[in-house]
Amino acid sequence: xxxxxxxxxxxxxxxxxxxxxxxxxxxxxxxxxxxxxxxxxxxxxxxxxxxxxxxxxxxxxxxxxxxxxxxxxxxxxxxxxxxxxxxxxxxxxxxxxxxxxxxxxxxxxxxxxxxxxxxxxxxxxxxxxxxxxxxxxxxxxxxxxxxxxxxxxxxxxxxxxxxxxxxxxxxxxxxxxxxxxxxxxxxxxxxxxxxxxxxxxxxxxxxxxxxxxxxxxxxxxxxxxxxxxxxxxxxxxxxxxxxxxxxxxxxxxxxxxxxxxxxxxxxxxxxxxxxxxxxxxxxxxx
Numbered sequence: 001x002x003x004x005x006x007x008x009x010x011x012x013x014x015x016x017x018x019x020x021x022x023x024x025x026x027x028x029x030x031x032x033x034x035x036x037x038x039x040x041x042x043x044x045x046x047x048x049x050x051x052x053x054x055x056x057x058x059x060x061x062x063x064x065x066x067x068x069x070x071x072x073x074x075x076x077x078x079x080x081x082x083x084x085x086x087x088x089x090x091x092x093x094x095x096x097x098x099x100x101x102x103x104x105x106x107x108x109x110x111x112x113x114x115x116x117x118x119x120x121x122x123x124x125x126x127x128x129x130x131x132x133x134x135x136x137x138x139x140x141x142x143x144x145x146x147x148x149x150x151x152x153x154x155x156x157x158x159x160x161x162x163x164x165x166x167x168x169x170x171x172x173x174x175x176x177x178x179x180x181x182x183x184x185x186x187x188x189x190x191x192x193x194x195x196x197x198x199x200x201x202x203x204x205x206x207x208x209x210x211x212x213x214x215x216x217x218x219x220x221x222x223x224x225x226x227x228x229x230x231x232x233x234x235x236x237x238x239x240x241x242x243x244x245x246x247x248x249x250x251x252x253x254x255x256x257x258x259x260x261x262x263x264x265x266x267x268x269x270x271x272x273x274x275x276x277x278x279x280x281x282x283x284x285x286x
Contacts, residue, residue, distance in 0.1 A: 004044035004060055004091045036061035036076050041249060043163075044091065046256035047263075057082055062243070065097045066143040069150065080150055087155035091213075091259060093163035095144050095201060099136040099193075105245055108190065109236065112183040119185035133193045137200050144201065148208040162205035162212050163259060164198040166219035166247060168233050176225035179235050213262040215255045222251070 048056040061068065061076040069080045083090060108121035125132045144162075151160055169180070173188030182190065198216055205212040222232035224245065232251030234242040242248040247255060 004047075004058060004093075036073070041252060043247075043252045043255040043259060046253060047091070047259050050256065050260055051263075063097055063102075064094070066094055066140070066147050069094075069147050080147075080154065083151055083154040083158075085155060087158045089161070089263075090151050090155060090158050091161045091163055092144075092147060092151070092210075093165070094147060095137075095140050095197060096165055098140040098143060099133060099197065101245075104133065104190070104193075105236070108183075108186055109181045112177065112181050112186065115183055116177060117184050119189055120183050121186040122189040134196060137193075137196050140197075141200050141204055144204045145208065148204065148210060152208070160205075160208070160210035161259065161262060162201050162210050163255070164201055164213060164215050165194060166215045166233060166251060166255060167217075167221075167223050168194055168245060169223050170225050171220045171223070174225070180224050181236065211262055213259045215258045218254050218258050219247075219251065222254070 042058070042060070044058055044060065045056070059076060059079050059082045061073050061079070064073055064076075064079065068076075068078070070078050072078060107124065111120040111124055114120050148160060148162070151158065169182075169187055169191045170176070171191065173191060175182060175184045175187040177184070180187075195216070198214070202212040202214075219232055222230060224231060224233045224235040228239045232247055232254055234240055234244060234246060234248050236244045238244055238248070240248040242251070
């Protein structure tokens with residue numbers, strides 16, 4: 001059984017593979033759940049097809065946070081309900097909405113008009129003397145940890161694959177205003193926010209004995225700033241069917257390849273599991 005958990009989730013069941021996936025997906029045809037903007041060509045669906053699973057249930061939902069693992073989101077039930085004791089593969093992509101993905105984009109786009117050559121967004125999030133986005137990422141780590149622990153509890157024999165986020169902005173720090181309406185020096189700042197989010201996800205995966213699938217590296221050079229023929233992530237005004245600042249069909253296919261590549265390697269967690277930095281001594285309870 002394969003189950004994806006995040007803004008989208010899926011379950012598949014074959015004699016050799018049972019898994020669950022949850023991830024955020026939006027806009028790529030064909031939409032099979034309008035409430036969640038769930039596509040039948042999102043990366044979990046492509047992974048399930050490539051692995052020839054005999055049963056598949058996708059419960060991912062656009063806009064989901066870690067809280068929606070335990071509670072309903074409109075007509076979409078709690079995503080963890082898809083994970084069963086006989087599940088043997090779970091993919092998890094979560095955390096972007098916890099740090100405020102959409103509101104960050106809106107804030108930075110609005111502030112860009114005040115200083116197009118500067119870094120008004122970075123200054124805004126550092127006004128208190130502490131970078132608020134770095135803080136949000138740190139605050140999201142124990143939430144992702146809780147999700148992975150819940151998956152382990154529900155499916156103790158399952159392999160868990162944490163899926164990172166793709167490259168949204170140019171990796172070299174260059175900008176492309178007005179295609180992506182951020183100020184020039186905010187492009188490298190926001191690029192680094194994405195990298196820090198992925199580093200956190202990789203670390204939490206390792207702390208829980210899970211694997212991490214890097215989708216950032218394979219998508220470098222295909223960000224929102226690239227020409228339509230070369231971009232795998234759509235800008236705020238998409239030119240291909242996809243949600244703004246989300247993967248298009250090529251991007252979903254690239255993410256599926258990254259997941260399949262990670263699954264095809266001999267299974268081992270990225271590093272030996274160790275005590276979480278937010279745990280106290282003893283049994284690991286918080």
